[in-house]
Amino acid sequence: MSRNVQINLEDVKHLATRVLTHVGYDEAHAAAITHMLYTCQLDDCQSHGLFRLFMCAQTMKAGKISGSALPELTPSDNAIVRVDANTGMSLLAVEKAMPVLIEKTRHHGMAAMAVNNCFHFSALWPEVEQLSQAGLVGMAMVPSHSWVAPAGGKRGTLGTNPLAFSWPRQDKDPFTFDFATSAFARGEIELYLRSGKPLPDGVAVDVEGNPTNDPQAAMDGAMLTFGSYKGSALSIMIELMAGPLIDDLTSLESMEYAAGAAGAPYHGEVILAFDPAQFSNGKLAQNDARAECLFADIIDQGARLPSQRRFAARARNIERGYVEISEALHNDLLALLEA
Amino acid sequence: MSRNVQINLEDVKHLATRVLTHVGYDEAHAAAITHMLYTCQLDDCQSHGLFRLFMCAQTMKAGKISGSALPELTPSDNAIVRVDANTGMSLLAVEKAMPVLIEKTRHHGMAAMAVNNCFHFSALWPEVEQLSQAGLVGMAMVPSHSWVAPAGGKRGTLGTNPLAFSWPRQDKDPFTFDFATSAFARGEIELYLRSGKPLPDGVAVDVEGNPTNDPQAAMDGAMLTFGSYKGSALSIMIELMAGPLIDDLTSLESMEYAAGAAGAPYHGEVILAFDPAQFSNGKLAQNDARAECLFADIIDQGARLPSQRRFAARARNIERGYVEISEALHNDLLALLEA
Numbered sequence: 001m002s003r004n005v006q007i008n009l010e011d012v013k014h015l016a017t018r019v020l021t022h023v024g025y026d027e028a029h030a031a032a033i034t035h036m037l038y039t040c041q042l043d044d045c046q047s048h049g050l051f052r053l054f055m056c057a058q059t060m061k062a063g064k065i066s067g068s069a070l071p072e073l074t075p076s077d078n079a080i081v082r083v084d085a086n087t088g089m090s091l092l093a094v095e096k097a098m099p100v101l102i103e104k105t106r107h108h109g110m111a112a113m114a115v116n117n118c119f120h121f122s123a124l125w126p127e128v129e130q131l132s133q134a135g136l137v138g139m140a141m142v143p144s145h146s147w148v149a150p151a152g153g154k155r156g157t158l159g160t161n162p163l164a165f166s167w168p169r170q171d172k173d174p175f176t177f178d179f180a181t182s183a184f185a186r187g188e189i190e191l192y193l194r195s196g197k198p199l200p201d202g203v204a205v206d207v208e209g210n211p212t213n214d215p216q217a218a219m220d221g222a223m224l225t226f227g228s229y230k231g232s233a234l235s236i237m238i239e240l241m242a243g244p245l246i247d248d249l250t251s252l253e254s255m256e257y258a259a260g261a262a263g264a265p266y267h268g269e270v271i272l273a274f275d276p277a278q279f280s281n282g283k284l285a286q287n288d289a290r291a292e293c294l295f296a297d298i299i300d301q302g303a304r305l306p307s308q309r310r311f312a313a314r315a316r317n318i319e320r321g322y323v324e325i326s327e328a329l330h331n332d333l334l335a336l337l338e339a
Numbered sequence: 340m341s342r343n344v345q346i347n348l349e350d351v352k353h354l355a356t357r358v359l360t361h362v363g364y365d366e367a368h369a370a371a372i373t374h375m376l377y378t379c380q381l382d383d384c385q386s387h388g389l390f391r392l393f394m395c396a397q398t399m400k401a402g403k404i405s406g407s408a409l410p411e412l413t414p415s416d417n418a419i420v421r422v423d424a425n426t427g428m429s430l431l432a433v434e435k436a437m438p439v440l441i442e443k444t445r446h447h448g449m450a451a452m453a454v455n456n457c458f459h460f461s462a463l464w465p466e467v468e469q470l471s472q473a474g475l476v477g478m479a480m481v482p483s484h485s486w487v488a489p490a491g492g493k494r495g496t497l498g499t500n501p502l503a504f505s506w507p508r509q510d511k512d513p514f515t516f517d518f519a520t521s522a523f524a525r526g527e528i529e530l531y532l533r534s535g536k537p538l539p540d541g542v543a544v545d546v547e548g549n550p551t552n553d554p555q556a557a558m559d560g561a562m563l564t565f566g567s568y569k570g571s572a573l574s575i576m577i578e579l580m581a582g583p584l585i586d587d588l589t590s591l592e593s594m595e596y597a598a599g600a601a602g603a604p605y606h607g608e609v610i611l612a613f614d615p616a617q618f619s620n621g622k623l624a625q626n627d628a629r630a631e632c633l634f635a636d637i638i639d640q641g642a643r644l645p646s647q648r649r650f651a652a653r654a655r656n657i658e659r660g661y662v663e664i665s666e667a668l669h670n671d672l673l674a675l676l677e678a
Contacts, residue, residue, distance in 0.1 A: 154641070231569070252632065274580075294578055301489075306572045
């Protein structure tokens with residue numbers, strides 16, 4: 001096992017920004033991406049923190065992304081805010097459209113953000129948590145690349161297709177989850193590959209459709225969804241909602257577009273928001289209390305709410321003023337500045 | 340194994356209507372419930388077809404439901420249509436509010452139906468398929484009774500909490516799924532109990548939290564969600580969206596309200612609808628074709644789309660003009676008319 005190094009919170013941001021601008025993102029994009037990486041690293045979300053700088057660098061190297069694209073908002077009267085990332089990374093587009101999504105949700109009771117033509121590498125929970133911070137309920141979906149076989153199938157058709165959800169709680173961390181509908185996240189398999197560990201059963205099939213524990217064979221073959229045919233159905237729903245519904249690519253098309261190049265997939269993203277103040281029939285406090293009874297009943301029997309560990313890491317890292325990453329990762333990140 | 344009897348399609352409706360009016364539902368409620376039972380039975384969806392007449396009768400016997408309640412719509416300017424079932428069965432309320440949901444979806448681009456104060460026993464796919472028949476995308480969620488333990492827990496907190504989704508396809512049956520987030524539907528366990536067969540592994544725990552294959556021990560203990568902690572997170576989301584969000588009961592509260600009485604749970608329901616014409620940036624045909632490529636890639640590798648078997652049953656039953664149910668079930672249903 002590699003030793004860990006401590007990085008002060010401000011230095012996490014500096015390191016990310018330096019790498020991002022060095023590899024070709026302009027100031028606005030670097031700031032939006034850094035904010036995402038910092039948010040994840042602060043919560044010890046290793047697979048979507050500083051580690052993702054490699055993917056940001058690879059994506060730039062692949063040559064299709066614009067490091068300085070200006071996202072464009074299309075004005076609308078309905079509950080849909082459409083933002084075109086113009087072949088930039090998704091995060092600046094989401095940053096620009098988020099206030100409009102919140103405003104539209106307050107106006108219509110519910111609203112959606114359709115992000116088009118973006119490269120995408122990031123966790124979804126920081127985005128739905130922006131909504132729960134605003135007192136709204138958030139739900140987000142993205143496709144990726146067609147690495148995942150549908151239930152009963154033998155080759156990749158679906159993306160890892162994460163679903164994220166956040167529910168606002170009074171004076172408490174929100175109820176949030178963000179999970180890949182693949183049995184494993186692609187990032188997790190990458191971490192197994194980096195560390196040379198075998199995968200658990202039920203995660204992937206090789207190119208011939210046989211079960212495999214070899215991370216490389218899994219990367220070459222197809223991943224499996226969680227929860228058999230139900231997880232598979234959910235994954236197809238996410239393909240449809242974050243692809244054809246919003247006039248953007250499916251994971252199959254995204255894979256084809258990449259044409260073998262490494263880096264972040266290129267596709268769309270959909271974020272849904274709901275206003276509890278309008279849904280709850282004027283009884284917000286009563287319904288907040290009702291949700292708290294549900295959470296209490298889960299915790300009281302020894303079960304954990306989905307993001308409890310992440311919130312605990314955040315509190316600890318803020319308190320001590322630094323995060324820990326492996327020394328090997330840190331060295332590899334510094335090497336990006338030399339490339 | 341019991342022998343099967345054939346029932347002509349019109350007789351399915353007559354039998355359902357006779358039983359329902361006999362046990363105390365008025366004409367309007369009996370018609371709405373019959374339509375649902377017929378729709379399910381036509382598709383050989385045995386657990387939610389005529390079999391559910393027992394639950395309709397039990398619910399009436401338990402004394403809390405109104406067989407003649409008039410659903411009330413609250414007018415609104417936003418994208419939320421609220422309908423109060425006034426302690427009636429959900430179906431008449433949904434029937435009344437569905438045209439408003441469709442109208443609101445066409446107006447705002449997306450909309451939601453919140454059904455309050457309803458007894459609920461039915462499959463969700465016929466409701467989301469009403470939306471896909473109208474060219475919209477539908478999603479529906481309901482809680483139930485707190486029969487299901489959260490991941491890492493040992494007692495029932497969550498309902499079986501189904502999620503249903505339907506996507507419209509040109510000149511084809513829609514892409515539809517409707518699955519319980521419990522490993523098994525409660526109705527499936529009831530069928531195992533009726534047939535005396537042991538449950539598969541991973542479906543339930545007994546009252547002490549130990550794994551069990553005994554359907555009765557499962558009914559007394561707690562069921563498990565599908566897909567471990569991901570299925571559990573999804574189930575909690577459904578509790579929140581179809582409970583506290585819309586000012587209605589969680590599965591825990593619904594269970595408490597029933598106070599041990601048999602029959603349909605009492606709670607709310609939420610149905611979301613999205614208009615592809617507005618989401619798809621004016622490129623509906625192009626995005627329909629994109630979704631069809633996805634479906635084709637799934638089918639081409641030998642996998643099935645979620646409702647294929649159901650649509651095949653529908654086509655066959657319409658063609659031959661009858662459905663088949665077990666003779667034992669038929670006799671038990673006829674006995675309801677004597678009670």
